[in-house]
Amino acid sequence: MAKKHVKYYGVDAFTETAFKGNPAAVCFLEEDKDDEWLQSLAAEFNVSQTCYLTPIHGTSIPRFGLKWFTPIVEVNLCGHATLAASHILFSSDLVNNSVIEFVTLSGVLTVKKIPSIDVVGVPNLLNGKAPPVGFYIELDFPAYYPITKLYHDDISIIDEALNGASIIDMKRTEFADDLLVVLTSGKIVLEVQAQFDALAKLSGRGVSVTGIAPPESGFDFYSRFFSPKFGINEVSD
Structure with a gap:
């Protein structure tokens, strides 16, 4: 049986310039892989975070299993890799919805796509400049850590x-x-x-x-x- 290729993207979060910001590898899987395989691939990419998306079918809102790995260990939560994964899903039209749910070790995380014209106060955050054309991504993460x-x-x-x-x-x-x-x-x-x-x-x-x-x-x-x-x-x- 022929081996299936893994589609992946390299994304620089928190920047508008290539090779700046915080890098993440975003991998799309058709089925679950064992953790040893996931860790080995993360070590091969050797960036701060590699994340894996696995589609969950039969839900009204697009859902994906999401896991994060550093080059040496799996982690429970990663902000910039989740942002990177969301960006790829929204910008590549891989989901036909403005809301995505990720099933993770930290529970279900909800992500929203917000058109830039709907973002209140952005000119102030950007030192008076008008917001760029496109969209913003709102991440709903756990806010309370005992x-x-x-x-x-x-x-x-x-x-x-x-x-x-x-x-x-x-x-x-x-x-x-x-x-x-x-x-x-x-x-x-x-x-x-x-x-x-x-x-x-x-x-x-x-x-x-x-x-x-x-x-x-x-x-x-x-x-x-x-x-x-x-x-x-x-x-x-």
Whole structure:
């Protein structure tokens, strides 16, 4: 029996320029594959996230199974790869609907296609410029992650891992076992020179570093995420 080809796309999220932003591989499967095969292909692509879409038939709203893999491990949730998958489905007319549902390890995620003319306040977000012709993608993700206690060893490591950046607060999320570190400003967030060897010693998956953005930026906050333990030094989710 001839082997079936896997259709895939390479997508750069959060950018309008090729080879910038955060890359993701989006693979379309006709049937489920075993996790070893999925992981091997993700390692072959060797980008921060490879996601796999498998159609689920017989539903009124288009549904797909969605799984995410870094080069070394499967993860429960990934924002930029979900955005990339949604972009391909909408822009390639692979779905005839403005709503898609993804069945994932984090539950059912809903994605909406919104024409740019319907987006309120976009000129302000784009520094006064008119929104480009096309569409926007709205992701409905879990918003609440219970906070749990910090590990003493993590507290002692984080200062070294963030190269002495000024920390206001630090929490640990129960769901993904990530550290959330609040710095004194968004400017400091951009300037952080993370020590990846030290970050890899932390107990959880990774570290999200955030701070209030400058008023003139048009954003509420800046955020960076580091997860060298999962094969991703930095990911722009």
